[in-house]
Amino acid sequence: MVMSARAAVSGLFFLNGLMVGSWAPKLPVLMQRLDISEAVAGGIVLVLGLGSITIMPVFGALTARRGSARAVRLAALLAVPTLLLISVSPNLIATMATVFLFGGMIGAMDVAMNANAVAVERGRRRAIMSSCHGFWSLGGVVGAGFGGMAITLLGEVWHAVAVTLLLAAGLAVILPRVLQDAPVAGGAAAAPLRLPRQPLPYVIGFMALCCMVPEGAILDWAAVYLQREMGASLSLAGWGFAGCAATMAVMRFLGDALRHRLGAVSMLRLSALVAIAGMGIAGMAGTPALAITGFALAGIGIANLVPIAFSAAGNLPGLANGIGLSVVTTMGYSGILLAPGTIGWLAERMSFSSIYLGLAALLMVPLLLSPLARTADFAAAEEDEPAERAA
The missing domain is CATH 1.20.1250.20 (MFS general substrate transporter like domains)
Structure with a gap:
């Protein structure tokens, strides 16, 4: 069953x-x-x-x-x-x-x-x-x-x-x-249906937003970056997002076993560090091939950040099932909604190279907030709220 x-x-x-x-x-x-x-x-x-x-x-x-x-x-x-x-x-x-x-x-x-x-x-x-x-x-x-x-x-x-x-x-x-x-x-x-009064769901939601903005930035602007600043052809420029998407898909299928072995907090930290390194390489790259490599590496790291954040939100103690998760998903997906226009506005004032380096710095947020992923580990969640897991 x-x-x-x-x-x-x-x-x-x-x-x-x-x-x-x-x-x-x-x-x-x-x-x-x-x-x-x-x-x-x-x-x-x-x-x-x-x-x-x-x-x-x-x-x-x-x-x-x-x-x-x-x-x-x-x-x-x-x-x-x-x-x-x-x-x-x-x-x-x-x-x-x-x-x-x-x-x-x-x-x-x-x-x-x-x-x-x-x-x-x-x-x-x-x-x-x-x-x-x-x-x-x-x-x-x-x-x-x-x-x-x-x-x-x-x-x-x-x-x-x-x-x-x-x-x-x-x-x-x-x-x-x-x-x-x-x-x-x-x-x-x-079940209280009002918005949560405790700050934790909103902090995890902000963490999810910071994880999803770089993903949106690669989706919408990697090809433009490779063409405009690297002189890549259109066929080559498409590999910026393709490389990221491919590694994300592979790592998402591997992520559950890794998370079970390492624990959610350690997995989140490792993923954030890899994503930071990938975005940094993409931002500092001097050739299209190196930038694409950076985006692919970033995909490895980004892949499991949001799933872990969602699991942590869904297991927050003291909240009805779905309330914490709706806050985190709404805040997280607003990052995808806001990223394209915001980055387009910034791109008129600075280089994409600087923007991607800035996004590497943004990924410091999930790294610093990684202890909040503790509730994504089931033993930890049960210690916090043993009575609510009977259902």
Whole structure:
């Protein structure tokens, strides 16, 4: 049963990544169909992010009140038709509304499935969060890689129909096997749904934000850096993010075993040090090859920072399940939302080399705050709150 639950939550991560990856090739098609500029397209992307950070706290509260299984079921079912709705939206206003819904349901599913992964970790007493995020990365690669080909062969609408049917079939298999972690009788009424008053979730959320900003900076600006300041060709410049993404995916599948062996705190420290070294090499590199090597090394370090932070947030003592996690995921993903524009503004005033060195310094934050990852180790969490793990 536990193994089935582990496979189910891994499948949820894969399908969520598949949806996000399937969105990536749609934006150029939307720009052409709606006849909109890059600036307006940027507004659409912003609306997607706003949908996520708006709905995430709502589903954090729902997870606390009803359990992650119910919350992820609702979010996933509401997410299924959203790509199709975007594809048939007739004008810009309708498109923005459906993109907001898409971003909101993706974010809602993200909070609930991370909470479910924490529940499975507790039951197994072994880390699974990193590999779950590895399945998310794999889903993103499949969605983006095949999405462009499917849109070319089938058209925008039929691509969305195919993805919708695939999601529905996948969820029909997965959802009955999701670990049922609904609160015991009386727990729902007792669970406080207000924002936490203790500072710890917000500090961990800030740590997650500092981990995700460098990831977003590589995703959005590595190719520009390699072209503008290194003179790399377009084909070579694409390897900046590709190198990072590849090492991240591999390390996420290896991360659970390493975390179990080393402990969450030591794993977080080691990951932060490797990420700092990678970003530093990328920032100081004199050739494209060395910069790409730096980005790949940074991916090794960045890969497990956020999964450990999420596990720590999901096991904070004294908080209803889902509340701490919703705070941390919302703050963390706001880093991805804020990074592109902020770095673009800075890039007009300083070199990308300086920016990447600054991001290496930003990764000192998770290094210094690494003791907060203690609650991601199950023995430590049980020492802090032995009574709350019976569920």
